Amino acid sequence: MRGTTATIGHVDLNGIGSSPLRKEDWPLLRGEGTFVADFKRPGMVHAFVVRSPFAHARFTRIDSGEVQSAPGVIDVITAADLPDRGRPIPTRMFKDEGANRYLQRPLADGVARYSGEPVAVVIADSRYRAEDAAERLHIDYEPLEVVLDPDEAVAAGAPLLQPETGTNVAGRLELNLGDIEEAFSQADLVVEDEFRIQRHAAVPLETRGLLAEYDQTTETVTVWGAAKIPHVNKKILLHMLGWSDERRVRLVELHVGGGFGARGEFYPEDYLIPLAAIRTGRPVAWAEDREENLRATNHSREQVHRAALALKKDGTFLGLKDSFINNTGAYVRTHGMTVPGLSISMLPGPYRWPAYHGEYRSVVTNKTPAGTYRSPGRFEVNFVRERLVDMAARRLGLDPLEIRRRNLLSKTSFPFDTGTLFDEHPVVYDSGDYELLLEKAMASFDYEGLKRWRHEAPAGGLLRGLGTAYFVEKAGPAEREYARVELNSSGDVLVFTGTASVGQGVETVLAQVCASHLGLPYERVKVVHGDTAIIPEGMGAFGSRASMLGGAAVMQASRELRRRLLDAAAEELEAGPEDLILTSGGVSVAGAPSRAVSLEKLLSAHDGVLKVEDRFVCELLGFPYGVHFAAVEVDPETGSVHVHRYAVAYDIGRVINPTLVQGQIVGGLAQGIGGALLEEFAYDAGGQPLAASFMDYLLPTAEEVPYVEMLITEDAASPLNPLGVKGAGEAGTAGVGAAIANAVSDALGQDIRQLPLNPQRVMELARA
Amino acid sequence: MTRKISIEINGRLAEGEVEPRLLLADFIRDVAGLTGTHLGCEHGVCGACTVQLDGRPVRSCLMFAVQAHGHRVATVEGMAPDGDTLSTLQQAFHESHALQCGFCTPGILMSMEAFLREEPDPSPASIRAALAGNLCRCTGYQNIVTAVRLAADRMQSS
Numbered sequence: 001m002r003g004t005t006a007t008i009g010h011v012d013l014n015g016i017g018s019s020p021l022r023k024e025d026w027p028l029l030r031g032e033g034t035f036v037a038d039f040k041r042p043g044m045v046h047a048f049v050v051r052s053p054f055a056h057a058r059f060t061r062i063d064s065g066e067v068q069s070a071p072g073v074i075d076v077i078t079a080a081d082l083p084d085r086g087r088p089i090p091t092r093m094f095k096d097e098g099a100n101r102y103l104q105r106p107l108a109d110g111v112a113r114y115s116g117e118p119v120a121v122v123i124a125d126s127r128y129r130a131e132d133a134a135e136r137l138h139i140d141y142e143p144l145e146v147v148l149d150p151d152e153a154v155a156a157g158a159p160l161l162q163p164e165t166g167t168n169v170a171g172r173l174e175l176n177l178g179d180i181e182e183a184f185s186q187a188d189l190v191v192e193d194e195f196r197i198q199r200h201a202a203v204p205l206e207t208r209g210l211l212a213e214y215d216q217t218t219e220t221v222t223v224w225g226a227a228k229i230p231h232v233n234k235k236i237l238l239h240m241l242g243w244s245d246e247r248r249v250r251l252v253e254l255h256v257g258g259g260f261g262a263r264g265e266f267y268p269e270d271y272l273i274p275l276a277a278i279r280t281g282r283p284v285a286w287a288e289d290r291e292e293n294l295r296a297t298n299h300s301r302e303q304v305h306r307a308a309l310a311l312k313k314d315g316t317f318l319g320l321k322d323s324f325i326n327n328t329g330a331y332v333r334t335h336g337m338t339v340p341g342l343s344i345s346m347l348p349g350p351y352r353w354p355a356y357h358g359e360y361r362s363v364v365t366n367k368t369p370a371g372t373y374r375s376p377g378r379f380e381v382n383f384v385r386e387r388l389v390d391m392a393a394r395r396l397g398l399d400p401l402e403i404r405r406r407n408l409l410s411k412t413s414f415p416f417d418t419g420t421l422f423d424e425h426p427v428v429y430d431s432g433d434y435e436l437l438l439e440k441a442m443a444s445f446d447y448e449g450l451k452r453w454r455h456e457a458p459a460g461g462l463l464r465g466l467g468t469a470y471f472v473e474k475a476g477p478a479e480r481e482y483a484r485v486e487l488n489s490s491g492d493v494l495v496f497t498g499t500a501s502v503g504q505g506v507e508t509v510l511a512q513v514c515a516s517h518l519g520l521p522y523e524r525v526k527v528v529h530g531d532t533a534i535i536p537e538g539m540g541a542f543g544s545r546a547s548m549l550g551g552a553a554v555m556q557a558s559r560e561l562r563r564r565l566l567d568a569a570a571e572e573l574e575a576g577p578e579d580l581i582l583t584s585g586g587v588s589v590a591g592a593p594s595r596a597v598s599l600e601k602l603l604s605a606h607d608g609v610l611k612v613e614d615r616f617v618c619e620l621l622g623f624p625y626g627v628h629f630a631a632v633e634v635d636p637e638t639g640s641v642h643v644h645r646y647a648v649a650y651d652i653g654r655v656i657n658p659t660l661v662q663g664q665i666v667g668g669l670a671q672g673i674g675g676a677l678l679e680e681f682a683y684d685a686g687g688q689p690l691a692a693s694f695m696d697y698l699l700p701t702a703e704e705v706p707y708v709e710m711l712i713t714e715d716a717a718s719p720l721n722p723l724g725v726k727g728a729g730e731a732g733t734a735g736v737g738a739a740i741a742n743a744v745s746d747a748l749g750q751d752i753r754q755l756p757l758n759p760q761r762v763m764e765l766a767r768a
Numbered sequence: 769m770t771r772k773i774s775i776e777i778n779g780r781l782a783e784g785e786v787e788p789r790l791l792l793a794d795f796i797r798d799v800a801g802l803t804g805t806h807l808g809c810e811h812g813v814c815g816a817c818t819v820q821l822d823g824r825p826v827r828s829c830l831m832f833a834v835q836a837h838g839h840r841v842a843t844v845e846g847m848a849p850d851g852d853t854l855s856t857l858q859q860a861f862h863e864s865h866a867l868q869c870g871f872c873t874p875g876i877l878m879s880m881e882a883f884l885r886e887e888p889d890p891s892p893a894s895i896r897a898a899l900a901g902n903l904c905r906c907t908g909y910q911n912i913v914t915a916v917r918l919a920a921d922r923m924q925s926s
């Protein structure tokens with residue numbers, strides 16, 4: 001990979017393109033991090049959330065008398081205690097009018113609709129005693145019939161989650177591009193099938209947690225443990241509390257133990273814990289245990305697709321049809337229709353389609369509510385589309401990569417308006433050279449060698465298979481971001497950003513961007529984020545947006561600060577700004593170091609600190625793209641899938657930190673491996689979750705995650721932001737389900753229609 | 769009912785009057801105030817709470833504090849030689865980008881430090897086998913394997 005280190009005045013700045021050691025690491029390595037459960041306040045008490053043990057049940061009475069009198073108990077909260085019995089938690093994106101009928105209220109009120117739904121909160125002087133007391137809560141549950149499967153949810157006579165609506169369909173959309181009937185009527189071949197993606201989830205290693213404190217004098221509430229979107233959640237919390245004065249709520253991010261889409265959304269507890277602090281006048285701490293986390297935090301991915309691909313004998317694609325149902329669980333949470341919306345808009349992928357028809361229904365069922373998970377919608381539809389392409393290639397006797405190459409959008413197509421929409425924004429692929437990346441990947445990963453390996457006979461009855469997946473990713477949602485850069489007379493730089501840290505390295509990356517464009521070393525830059533009291537606005541960290549939008553804002557503010565500083569120095573030194581050298585000490589004239597002015601003097605007119613703000617706005621999204629290669633050995637006797645080689649090629653537009661980009665890809669791939677081979681939220685017929693611990697919900701370990709080969713290219717810079725970057729977070733995950741399924745299909749000679757490819761499923765396929 | 773216990777943590781005696789049901793992890797975090805030891809699952813799978821008991825890695829969520837009475841416990845806070853330096857293994861993690869969010873890192877450092885004492889020259893495969901007792905959701909483990917090998921090299925040459 002190329003990577004240049006910007007140098008100005010012979011100082012290595014560790015700017016864009018270099019991989020300096022991360023700013024975040026030091027406290028985390030020493031055990032000196034402050035995750036929310038590590039944070040304590042004087043007089044702090046503990047909350048325990050009592051959850052419904054039933055997937056669907058009616059109740060009329062909650063008897064909390066015995067709880068109130070239990071040792072250490074300070075307060076018990078049920079729906080009856082909430083103003084308005086608790087306002088519905090609003091959606092924050094992909095809003096859908098109809099979906100508002102299915103929003104979740106903070107506490108179940110008369111009906112619980114999934115196992116794990118909050119019904120009460122017990123506050124006590126210790127977590128142990130809060131849990132003890134919660135056992136004495138009596139609720140007269142009367143179980144109701146459950147609906148779990150997405151097909152059952154739309155069937156006539158299905159139990160309804162919100163009977164007054166008359167349907168379990170919370171949202172629907174149809175998209176038509178070109179004449180789909182005409183396209184299919186001209187086809188030499190149509191491949192069609194049903195594809196199922198299993199329910200699984202982000203599952204960050206740190207469970208959710210909060211600490212809230214109310215100041216009675218100022219009537220303000222402070223919430224520590226915010227993540228992902230502190231400023232957005234501040235507004236939601238104000239709405240939930242019915243407060244209008246923005247100064248009354250402060251959200252503060254501490255260290256965050258992974259996000260991946262789920263952590264940091266506004267959940268019932270994000271209202272209940274601040275409310276408990278207000279009611280009790282005590283700081284209230286809450287942390288999920290893992291069993292709660294697996295039942296309460298957003299699930300994702302569960303979809304069933306009926307899809308068809310029409311094509312000519314030579315492999316030319318004519319049309320793509322897909323009708324799918326998205327299982328959003330018991331309620332529509334903050335993401336609204338994001339997951340099905342991204343699925344329908346990103347299904348076409350990197351190919352030319354004369355015609356496309358997509359339609360979805362997003363249904364409610366008696367399972368944990370769902371939201372986004374790394375590469376939302378794309379992990380799912382890449383599996384569907386890339387499986388269809390492989391099925392067609394096999395039927396036509398074409399090489400799987402050759403059939404893809406013949407249909408890729410050409411380099412001259414960009415910007416390419418797909419005709420689909422992302423939350424009302426047109427999906428316009430900003431830049432690309434899809435064929436070039438495929439060629440480079442085939443050469444770099446030795447595709448011919450892999451094919452030879454595929455045809456060698458391995459020992460022990462193992463079956464070998466090769467699978468690939470080509471995909472387009474998307475990056476940079478939520479159209480605006482804030483940055484403020486401040487330089488003081490000691491040469492120290494503070495960068496304030498409206499993005500957030502979920503562990504990805506945003507402090508490091510934004511400091512690099514600042515270093516390059518301000519022209520002062522990375523080591524002197526400190527990045528501040530995640531406190532709504534000191535950062536006026538921000539859209540957070542999700543959808544691979546922090547580097548794109550946050551980076552662009554930091555770049556512009558840094559450049560402007562440099563310009564102002566050098567203009568002032570130019571006047572002082574009677575030289576042209578282009579002849580000046582900026583260092584942490586001051587500004588001097590190139591070639592004449594004695595002609596210099598100190599930062600102290602330059603900044604004296606600004607009270608010693610020069611500040612520049614920027615708000616970067618970009619309504620369109622960036623579309624990085626990539627291809628995954630998987631080479632597997634399948635044991636038909638045990639059903640195990642061993643990944644022999646895994647490789648990812650990805651064009652990211654421009655790389656800020658090569659090491660961190662690679663880290664994102666391998667980490668994302670590990671999660672994709674979990675989704676392809678292991679992870680599944682299974683339920684019994686009554687709606688009880690069967691995977692409510694890490695004994696049953698299997699995260700991949702170091703033995704399941706393969707070594708990953710990577711090729712990161714910078715052939716298609718994004719024209720949408722001045723850095724040219726596109727976002728690195730999700731490419732590792734996007735294609736794994738598809739590539740592994742294609743490889744296992746190739747090994748077994750059986751079409752894979754369902755994930756995950758756990759041993760039982762693989763053994764069944766091997767015997768079929 | 770409570771019991772008075774004392775546990776030597778990182779060379780210092782921590783004492784407390786505790787309920788028998790108090791987890792060792794909660795004693796370390798809440799009584800001794802050492803919050804570098806994290807709880808990721810509370811049922812012994814994820815390994816985030818790994819500490820060393822008399823030099824051997826244990827899950828502090830699977831032990832009661834009273835069981836550790838009179839024993840020596842080492843936690844991540846005791847790894848670095850001083851405030852300005854990291855241990856060889858910590859430094860290797862830093863240089864290899866072997867952590868992202870850092871939540872699982874203390875447990876992994878504890879496991880791998882003990883592992884390298886038993887196996888000072890491990891192959892990547894044996895590092896992966898040893899690492900399989902700790903879950904990491906961010907890194908995909910690749911850079912952790914690199915870091916452990918780098919630390920092994922440096923420990924052997926020093």
